[in-house]
């Protein structure tokens with residue numbers, strides 16, 4: 101067994117020791133995303149395959165500056181995510197340093213991003229005064245803490261979903277930290293650059309949908325055994341702690357929010373989703389939330405780990421003037437430009453429906469143009485916190501609960 105595998109196993113063992121759950125009882129398996137080992141089909145993380153997409157000649161990428169932003173990349177876990185967005189290939193970016201707690205991962209991240217400076221941790225990397233912005237691809241429970249730490253040292257923050265992990269208190273702390281800093285914060289919600297969601301947003305903003313009456317979104321990802329993760333954070337994860345891929349099909353379309361929720365769950369037959377087998381004491385593998393939206397409409401958002409079959413991150417919307425079910429059908433005849441932004445030469449649109457490169461370019465552009473990034477702190481928290489409250493509602497048998505609101 102190589103050293104990296106040893107490290108992965110020991111971090112999991114420490115977690116299991118801490119929480120008192122045995123690996124044997126959970127039937128844990130080694131997991132690897134595309135490109136790293138031998139993934140079992142049912143354990144691959146959906147969406148990591150790159151989209152083979154030709155640049156649209158009618159819409160060339162235009163540089164907004166010739167400046168290079170100095171970026172640090174942190175976290176190269178099971179999804180190898182810090183390298184997946186293409187910062188290393190953007191003409192306005194210099195990757196000056198990388199980090200992962202596990203030395204072998206850190207070294208590989210440096211190699212694949214052609215970077216020769218490494219730090220043993222995010223906490224050390226953010227002290228580097230030369231770095232302006234940090235991409236955080238650490239474990240989900242670390243996101244709030246790591247984002248706040250980077251902001252404290254004056255770095256713009258790009259971070260993977262979710263913004264916070266199950267804690268409303270962390271959400272408020274993060275919100276205050278971003279506001280106080282005056283820096284850019286963007287959550288990389290991949291659904292926001294799906295072709296359909298991007299089109300929905302353009303049509304919504306142009307008035308072609310009116311108010312949304314009803315929207316529905318799903319994140320279906322069958323996980324009969326938990327995918328490997330740092331200190332085992334995916335073991336028994338309450339589904340609505342990971343709500344942003346589905347919630348984006350309302351919040352990411354309108355920049356609105358969910359104000360109240362009633363959510364139901366069903367006790368799972370999957371081993372790691374039994375309350376005695378996970379640190380969350382969670383019994384739900386599927387949670388279905390019904391939200392009241394800030395426009396007064398309704399949304400049904402589903403997250404499921406324990407039902408095989410149809411999978412993915414998707415959604416549909418119905419408005420007063422039109423609907424979008426794979427395509428627009430409605431009253432508006434003159435639709436706006438629905439083609440997604442082009443990318444600089446050398447940057448691939450990448451995985452999760454061609455969203456990776458575009459999320460990265462949007463973050464970089466927001467810094468260069470000193471403007472709000474697409475998924476700013478308010479949007480990120482409105483997408484994330486609504487799921488946390490949804491899980492609380494499910495624990496109370498579907499009781500209607502109010503959701504904290506974030507607005508910049």
Ligand SMILES: NC(=O)c1ccc[n+]([C@@H]2O[C@H](COP(=O)([O-])OP(=O)(O)OC[C@H]3O[C@@H](n4cnc5c(N)ncnc54)[C@H](O)[C@@H]3O)[C@@H](O)[C@H]2O)c1
Nearest residue numbers: 175176177178179200201221222238239240260261329330
């Ligand atoms: N579609 C999507 O948007 C999508 C898909 C997959 C994963 N994700 C998100 O991407 C993130 C990464 O996923 P993963 O599966 O690779 O996670 P993981 O748990 O496998 O790995 C996390 C990595 O972060 C490192 N790390 C933790 N604390 C650190 C610190 N202080 N300094 C430096 N490194 C540190 C760990 O050593 C580990 O290698 C997660 O937050 C996940 O939610 C998003």
